Amino acid sequence: MWIDGPDELRLDRQAEYSLATNLLINDPSKVEIIIQSSPSDKDTIRKVDDNKFVLHANAKNKLGKLVLVATYNEIEKATKTVEIIPLW
Numbered sequence: 492m493w494i495d496g497p498d499e500l501r502l503d504r505q506a507e508y509s510l511a512t513n514l515l516i517n518d519p520s521k522v523e524i525i526i527q528s529s530p531s532d533k534d535t536i537r538k539v540d541d542n543k544f545v546l547h548a549n550a551k552n553k554l555g556k557l558v559l560v561a562t563y564n565e566i567e568k569a570t571k572t573v574e575i576i577p578l579w
Contacts, residue, residue: 494524494561494571496546502578503550510542510561510569521564530555530575548575 496508510522519541526536526546531553536546546559554575561569 492561492563492567492569494559494569496571497573498571499574499576500546500548501576502548502552502554504578505545505547507539508536508544508546508559508571510563512563512567514563514567516542516563518564522561523563524559524561527558527560527570529557534575546573 492512494508495511497506500506508524522542524536524544526534531549531551533549533551534557536544538544556572556574559571559573
């Protein structure tokens with residue numbers, strides 16, 4: 492199980508992430524991705540589909556790395572580090 496999506500995200504931009512797995516996901520409503528740690532409390536993530544999420548990076552010049560954690564059925568777990576980089 493892993494989180495599919497870009498490794499970098501520019502300030503004040505958004506990208507789509509999804510949970511990818513070789514396992515059969517019987518109940519997609521039990522897929523969850525959260526921001527575990529972040530350089531800013533302004534970074535947000537929202538669910539747009541059963542296993543698809545949109546991450547929006549902050550616009551407050553808080554560069555650094557954030558960690559996404561995905562779980563399925565509160566058992567399976569995957570993490571991904573995303574680096575927040577400057578606009579230019």
